[in-house]
Amino acid sequence: MADTAPLAHTDVLVLDYLAALWAETEDLAPELRDELMTTVADYVARRRAAGGEDPERIVRRLGPPEDLAAAVRRGRMPPHLRLPALAPVAAVPAPAAATTDYVAVTLLTVGGVFLPLVAPLAGMALVSGSPRWTPAAKAAAWVLSAVPALCGFLLMVAGVLLTSEIGPLVLLAYLAMVAGPFVAGLTLLPGLSARSQAAR
Incomplete structure (x- = not known):
């Protein structure tokens, strides 16, 4: 029988954040956008798995989706996405100058x-x-x-x-x-x- 229990509030926070980030990055190249979304989702999952950190705090640490999207447009992944005491999250590579x-x-x-x-x-x-x-x-x-x-x-x-x-x-x-x-x-x-x- 399928589990029809409602999502926890913290899970809704994470999903809302990812949805907002997806909307903010619609102008990025598809590969760059997918890489960013994977990196952020992996960051959240590893933070939760490593120390049971509160998702609400993780989302605050990530910062507003528009700021994260703007940083990626400038060609660099914000350093706070690299996890201390864990293997660093791969940065989104900057495209070569056209x-x-x-x-x-x-x-x-x-x-x-x-x-x-x-x-x-x-x-x-x-x-x-x-x-x-x-x-x-x-x-x-x-x-x-x-x-x-x-x-x-x-x-x-x-x-x-x-x-x-x-x-x-x-x-x-x-x-x-x-x-x-x-x-x-x-x-x-x-x-x-x-x-x-x-x-x-």
Whole structure:
């Protein structure tokens, strides 16, 4: 006869946590998502088996599912998932840097010198489609690249319309259109380097 006893409150806590983590990681690659879920489930099971630790305390130790998911997106498993006095839980490997990520940063830092507006726009399109950077990093890069470029473009248009001496204004406009994307590329570069090192 099947056991129809209701789940214990502590088991419900664990299942709810795993369900929330699954929902938070729907944007991850399937292999990475499965690896994370297996690691967390194994962590909970081994904690309970090793010392009979309260599942409620284990869930608190894991932290909010969104924080754990964000850490994995940055390419590293939080160190508290490695069990002291037990064999360490395997960390989720960071994916190797995609060629398009390097191309995106190159378009922002170098391409803008030769093709202002066009190259940075292409670079930011690649950045936006990459899982490598967080939404906050992408938004900051958009602001850093777009605002100076827009100001430079408006300055050039104003110079053409309002004055006959447009040489200095064109130079200032060009520098603004180049400097903004260049700074944006520099802000993305550390994250690219960090994740590349983690993948080795």
